[in-house]
Amino acid sequence: MKFVDLGTIGYRQAWDQQHRAHEKVMNGGEEIIFFLEHTPVITLGRQSQKSTENLLFSADELEARGIELIESDRGGNVTFHGPGQLVVYPIIRLIDYTLSVGAYVRLLQEVIIEALFQIGIESELSPANVGVWAREKDNEIAPLAKVCAVGVRVKRGVTMHGLALNLTTNLNYFQFINPCGLSLPVTSVLRLTNQDCAAIAPMKVRLATIFRQKLDSIRRTPS
Numbered sequence: 001m002k003f004v005d006l007g008t009i010g011y012r013q014a015w016d017q018q019h020r021a022h023e024k025v026m027n028g029g030e031e032i033i034f035f036l037e038h039t040p041v042i043t044l045g046r047q048s049q050k051s052t053e054n055l056l057f058s059a060d061e062l063e064a065r066g067i068e069l070i071e072s073d074r075g076g077n078v079t080f081h082g083p084g085q086l087v088v089y090p091i092i093r094l095i096d097y098t099l100s101v102g103a104y105v106r107l108l109q110e111v112i113i114e115a116l117f118q119i120g121i122e123s124e125l126s127p128a129n130v131g132v133w134a135r136e137k138d139n140e141i142a143p144l145a146k147v148c149a150v151g152v153r154v155k156r157g158v159t160m161h162g163l164a165l166n167l168t169t170n171l172n173y174f175q176f177i178n179p180c181g182l183s184l185p186v187t188s189v190l191r192l193t194n195q196d197c198a199a200i201a202p203m204k205v206r207l208a209t210i211f212r213q214k215l216d217s218i219r220r221t222p223s
Contacts, residue, residue: 076151084168
């Protein structure tokens with residue numbers, strides 16, 4: 001498995017990279033996990049009509065603010081990607097790990113929960129919504145806020161898209177949408193802890209280590 005850091009990249013360029021990698025992995029090539037940040041973009045999931053209903057500004061208004069609007073082929077609803085948000089796109093063969101799509105989504109969420117725990121953040125799953133959630137400032141009565149979004153596509157058994165973890169993301173961008181179609185708050189690692197813990201470079205290393213450990217532990221042994 002190869003880990004590739006694409007740095008800061010436009011959504012369409014990263015999408016092209018995913019498709020090229022997907023073709024190679026589908027034909028038996030080395031699996032890849034991409035790490036990157038996107039330039040500001042709002043993406044609509046496969047159910048674009050429902051996603052559009054959760055878009056609170058027009059495409060022209062978004063463009064005037066330097067935000068692209070793109071229809072994606074991933075699952076899920078509408079979401080934002082931008083600087084300070086660590087995006088991870090694994091391109092892996094689910095059959096190599098005997099993972100169903102549902103089990104794969106749970107694995108992505110577990111990777112984030114473990115990584116956040118390592119920097120002192122308690123996070124959890126929601127029984128009703130995909131993603132990873134945390135409560136701000138040790139306030140037990142505060143609502144859970146989404147710290148990581150998850151949206152995937154699986155084509156011919158090989159994954160695309162993945163997760164987006166808010167580290168130092170400017171959360172004001174989320175005012176332009178109803179994130180994932182939910183009237184629930186969004187947070188970041190910076191708001192949950194401190195600047196050092198929100199640094200992107202060490203989080204890339206942390207996530208790469210956890211991904212490798214988890215996938216190696218369930219990889220099928222060739223018969």
